[in-house]
Amino acid sequence: MNSSKIVFQNAVRGGWFKNGSRFVHTIRPTPRSSVKLQFVLLGTSCLAGYIYLNKSKGHVIHAKSTTILDSAGSQTPGLPVFRLTEVSKHDAMDKRVWVTYKHGVYDITDFVPKHPGAKNILMAAGSSIEPFWETYAVHKNNKEVYRMLEEYRIGNLDERDFRDQSKVSDAQDPFANEPKRHPALKPSSEKPFNAETPPGMLMSSFYTPNDIFFVRSHLPTPEVNANQYELEISGPGMAEGVLTLSDIKKFPKYTVTSVIQCGGNRRSEMNAVKALKGLNWEAGAIGNATWSGAKLSDVLQASGVSESVVQKSKHIQFEGYDVGADGSPYGASIPLEKGMNPFGDVLLAYEMNGEPIPRDHGFPIRLVVPGVVGARNVKWLNRIILSDRESDSHWQQNDYKGFNPSISWDDVDFSKSPAIQNMPVTSAICTPESNELITPGKLTLKGYAWSGGGNKVIRVDITADGGKTWKEADIIKQEDVTEPHHYGWTLWKVELDVPKDSESVEVWSKAVDSSYNVQPETFENIWNLRGLLSNAYSKKIYHVK
Structure with a gap:
């Protein structure tokens, strides 16, 4: 039998330390900044880890091991067991925010302020985080996310509640009705579906074929009935107007050749230098197509956007029919001068490469903002709002912004950087x-x-x-x-x-x-x-x- 003695100082939260055998430990409670923990681990091996002392309960909650990355949410012996009724009481910051994942119970209160999508993560407060991940599925199968989650582990979910929560039918899956995709696409995530074009195929044509054009989705793909489609337009002092697809098609039709590129294209090359967070795109999150539709400037002028409205506005906000678990739509905005300029070439596009825009790319109407990061090219367009401020959506305020190389997730302040618009060479x-x-x-x-x-x-x-x-x-x-x-x-x-x-x-x-x-x-x-x-x-x- 091998034994090892490990001293941990300045302990912080970590994942549960699993040795595959029994262990004993002694704790000398001290202030958190100088916690010293001594372990005598009994077994065939000693796995490096760290421990967090729960001062409120006076016992060790967990220690971290690399093996936890493969067993996040698993049943962990020795932790307190909670019923879902107890978890549900912790559904707000002032009550502590608890969530469950598989067998695990987690107190994520201290993490919420650090999360750029704090508003969205609070949707899971007091319940399972798995439906949240079904919608914001970039979190799923992400070892870094699982590792971070296990840092906040406080207990196990009662087996009875675990069985009940596991009974999720396909009808409850927001991604159950996704369109079929071409098998040549290289997926980087399945839910939501994100996939790039193989680099060699990009060279086959100046115009990227619709079925192998890269797909970037942040939320479940909506299914919009063209005959029932409505586009709402509003602004300061304006009566809200509604246009149908046939109304939009009555405007003069323009065609623009434009690249759409994801803001994270070629991210894998940057990730090779130093680990970061995001889909691991290679060089295929980009495509070139012809886009046909009505000019945004024509539509806005015809909708009663007067000079006084323009003077009260600085931005044009856009919302899509795709919505998150809380009902909030995907949103973005562009500067007013780009959208109102007839030479800005911003389109309400209904054709892609001469064909109706495919569902994956925004059917029936997609905003096309040439030269601008793909995140502003809102798909399945539902609303246009002239405003004196940018969109308050997560993707405008807390994502798609650049920072200097020394900024980390511990000190990032998204309010200090402008939203990306024009893309670099x-x-x-x-x-x-x-x-x-x-x-x-x-x-x-x-x-x-x-x-x-x-x-x-x-x-x-x-x-x-x-x-x-x-x-x-x-x-x-x-x-x-x-x-x-x-x-x-x-x-x-x-x-x-x-x-x-x-x-x-x-x-x-x-x-x-x-x-x-x-x-x-x-x-x-x-x-x-x-x-x-x-x-x-x-x-x-x-x-x-």
Whole structure:
């Protein structure tokens, strides 16, 4: 029998320490800042962990082990057992906020103020957090989320209540009626469904086909009946108006070629530098399409938006038909001058690549804001509100903002950063994929480049020697150069010489736009805790046969 003695100081909350065998412990209660705990663990191994002393009850609640990541919410011997009736009493901050997950009971009161979606997480107060995760499913299957949750473990749920809560029918699943998706898409989450286009397939067409266009959803996909569709429009001093789909189609029809890119595209490359939170997108959370519909400026003017209304407004808010567990819709906003400008090209789009917009992409009406981060391109558009302030939605106020690399989740203040609008210049090497075997001789590379705000990509530079020498890539396709704004992407290719004696070659790409913005060289200096605006050089390594 092996035994180990471990001294823990400055103890903080952690997950339950599981040794696979019995253990004994002694505790000398001291102030929390200098808690000293001594364990004699009996068994075949000793797993590193940490302990938290519950001063109110005078006993140890739990200690953390790496094994908890695989067993979050499991039945944990030695903890207090609570009935759901007791948990339900803790449904507000002044009563302490308790939630359950599987067999676990958690006091998350201290965590709630740190959560950017505090309003939403309180929906689970006094009950199971699992329905909350079904709607905000980016939390599911996220080991970091489970680890954080286990830090707040206080007990086990009574087995009788566990069995009752486990009886969740498909009819209660908000994702039970999702559309079918193309099998070529690479999912990064199932609920809500988020998936990207394989990089090689992006090179097959200047216009990304609808069925393999990347899908970004924050909530369950609504099913909107086109015949019953209504779009509400309101503003200061305005009588609320309602438009049907047929009303919108009576306006002059415009077509705009525009990229839509997720704010977290290429996040996996930033995550490789330092861990962060967010879907682990590679380079395929982007697509280029033609969008057809009515100009937002035309619709607003026809809806009675007078000069006095404009003077009282600074922003245009948008809400979708997709709603969270509390009934709140997905929301975002853009500056008034972008939406009201007839040359801003903002559309209420009902066609994508010449076809009715697919359900995954916002049927029957999607807001298309060219050059702006995808999060503002609200799908399944339900309401337009002119206002003197931005949307108060979570995705406008507490997400899709950038911070300096030293800001962490402990000191982040979302109110101090503006919401992302125009996207920065970027490029990506799409083929061949990284770590592929190549032969000496000519190596052909293909990729895309794009810049937000209507800027045109004027050049893509390629280097295979760490930046000592550069070669300009050939442009395969981009928008007509006579257009005043360039919202579509640029497809490019380049041929490089690979010497016979090479074992490997590392290739970098960087794009330059018409304002002479250029990509930063590394991710270290643009790292941020949500992995947004991930636009450093695209770097690929190839091994030579």
